[in-house]
Amino acid sequence: MRLLSNYLAYSITLFVTFILLAPNTSEAVYCSDCFSWDCGCDSPSSEEVISYVDPLQYQNKNNECCGRKDNETSCDQNCCFWGYFDLLHWKVLQGETDFVVTKVPTSTSINGGNVGQIGDIENTEFEWATGFRLGGVVCLDCNWDLELNYTNYSASGCKVINAKDGCYLNATFEEINDTVLTKAKSDISLDYRLWNLLAAKKIYVDPCLDMRLTMGLTCVRLDQDWDFSYYGGSRNDYELSWRYSGVGIRGGVDAVWAYCGNWSFIGKFSTALFCGDYKNKGKMIVSNGTQTSAANGYDYKLSDCRLVPHYQLAIGPQYTVDCWGWPITAYALYELNAYQNIHYVFQSEFGVPSDAKESRHTNSLTGFHGVTLGLFFEF
Numbered sequence: 001m002r003l004l005s006n007y008l009a010y011s012i013t014l015f016v017t018f019i020l021l022a023p024n025t026s027e028a029v030y031c032s033d034c035f036s037w038d039c040g041c042d043s044p045s046s047e048e049v050i051s052y053v054d055p056l057q058y059q060n061k062n063n064e065c066c067g068r069k070d071n072e073t074s075c076d077q078n079c080c081f082w083g084y085f086d087l088l089h090w091k092v093l094q095g096e097t098d099f100v101v102t103k104v105p106t107s108t109s110i111n112g113g114n115v116g117q118i119g120d121i122e123n124t125e126f127e128w129a130t131g132f133r134l135g136g137v138v139c140l141d142c143n144w145d146l147e148l149n150y151t152n153y154s155a156s157g158c159k160v161i162n163a164k165d166g167c168y169l170n171a172t173f174e175e176i177n178d179t180v181l182t183k184a185k186s187d188i189s190l191d192y193r194l195w196n197l198l199a200a201k202k203i204y205v206d207p208c209l210d211m212r213l214t215m216g217l218t219c220v221r222l223d224q225d226w227d228f229s230y231y232g233g234s235r236n237d238y239e240l241s242w243r244y245s246g247v248g249i250r251g252g253v254d255a256v257w258a259y260c261g262n263w264s265f266i267g268k269f270s271t272a273l274f275c276g277d278y279k280n281k282g283k284m285i286v287s288n289g290t291q292t293s294a295a296n297g298y299d300y301k302l303s304d305c306r307l308v309p310h311y312q313l314a315i316g317p318q319y320t321v322d323c324w325g326w327p328i329t330a331y332a333l334y335e336l337n338a339y340q341n342i343h344y345v346f347q348s349e350f351g352v353p354s355d356a357k358e359s360r361h362t363n364s365l366t367g368f369h370g371v372t373l374g375l376f377f378e379f
Helices: 002-021
Strands: 049-052 081-094 098-105 120-123 129-141 144-162 167-171 183-206 209-231 235-260 263-287 295-323 326-348 359-378
Touching: 081 144, 081 326, 098 183, 129 183, 167 183, 183 235, 209 263, 209 295, 209 326, 235 295, 235 326, 263 326, 295 359
Parallel strands: none
Antiparallel strands: 081 129, 081 359, 098 120, 098 167, 129 144, 144 183, 183 209, 209 235, 235 263, 263 295, 295 326, 326 359
16 A cells, blocks of 8 residues: 555656646747757747747748747647667666675684674675667647657576685575585676556746656566576575566656757656556575485465566657658666565474464565667657
8 A cells, every 4th residue: 555655656746746847827938949959049029929829830920830820739840759778787786685695703702602694695696787768759730749669678697606615694585504614605686677658748837948748558578587506415496577468557757958969868767557467476495416306395386466566767868860861869877677575585494394484575676777779760
């Protein structure tokens, strides 16, 4: 409930911001050159003063829309299709992936040797990885459009920790071993797929500031596999994984601020709430070099319907050039993504089957951050 209330608060704040920033219905001055991102145009004369008709249509005394006839729209003279390609260079940020503790002293004089955890906790970390995003935008009406995009990203990571002389290794999960640990190894991987179908409305806030309000349907698929092993007298292999597939509603805003010639500054924010199927399972297998078959010391499955919020933010510069009458825009963005309520790590104490076992679980944000490099084409 607290998660849902926070999401509603963010959405209401975003909506109120749009209302406050929308142009008023008083007299306005329009300069067509400014809307082509040249903010050095001269102030218009009194004959060029126009009255505001709606967020998209401006009309002067000659019954023309900024040099066009009143029955023409910007879509009649501008592009009717846009396409873009983004190269993603991101890293996954995720907590609650600790699997071993290093630099554990071999002895202590405190409390007869009965002490809590001492040492450095080691987490499993993802490496930087590349992905892509493809999108297309089709004009529906003057300053209304329909956008479809697809994001594909996969990342993985591996870490190996060996025991050093004079120190122990401690596992952060239950282990079954007759000797101290000598090595711990962890492998993790994540696959991310996102689809968006959005309707958008352009709003001209200022001659040098355009905004684009978006809302529509969204679909996501996230798969994570996390395997780690403890090596001692026996080998303990943990296999943890979760899957999430959901559909939801997304809303957001894109803003373009033209500040110098062909240079402009862009910012994007969107938020979504997904509802979908969540599956989480884990297994611990105990084996040694002489056993031909392994025994499960830990095995569980979890399945439920889950709400998952998503937040997306991107900001950076872009540069536009005209190539044979076709505008091409290149941009470099720093992008952040965060998902809640999907990374869930379950642990359980060991005991005989008839005993009640204390179960513990931890959860963390699953996020991505990094650079998004893209090209935007108008046809």
